[in-house]
Amino acid sequence: MPYERSSGRAVSVADLDLDGYADIVIATTDAPDRLFLGAAGAFVDHTPTLGLTTSTATSVALVDVDHDGDTDVVTLDGATGQLRWRANVDASGVAP
Numbered sequence: 001m002p003y004e005r006s007s008g009r010a011v012s013v014a015d016l017d018l019d020g021y022a023d024i025v026i027a028t029t030d031a032p033d034r035l036f037l038g039a040a041g042a043f044v045d046h047t048p049t050l051g052l053t054t055s056t057a058t059s060v061a062l063v064d065v066d067h068d069g070d071t072d073v074v075t076l077d078g079a080t081g082q083l084r085w086r087a088n089v090d091a092s093g094v095a096p
């Protein structure tokens with residue numbers, strides 16, 4: 001998996017796109033939060049689908065916030081207390 005940053009602060013794993021493979025979201029403090037969708041034997045970087053160009057998230061949780069059957073992405077900025085919820089609108093792993 002191509003992730004080599006020192007700014008990662010938290011990680012969470014869930015099947016965001018409901019394909020049976022675990023997916024990974026990494027909260028970072030000096031770059032966009034990262035999204036890797038699992039596939040057979042690999043993880044593919046889908047970071048742009050998270051819809052952020054910068055982030056200062058220090059924690060991340062993957063949970064179905066709106067009870068629509070797919071897992072959403074929730075991040076918290078530990079410095080400002082800003083909570084962000086990115087809805088997984090169609091179980092495609094996209095959380096704008």
Ligand SMILES: [Ca+2]
Pocket residue numbers: 014015016017018019020021022023037038
């Ligand atoms: Ca998946």
Ligand SMILES: [Ca+2]
Pocket residue numbers: 063064065066067068069070071072087088
């Ligand atoms: Ca949901």
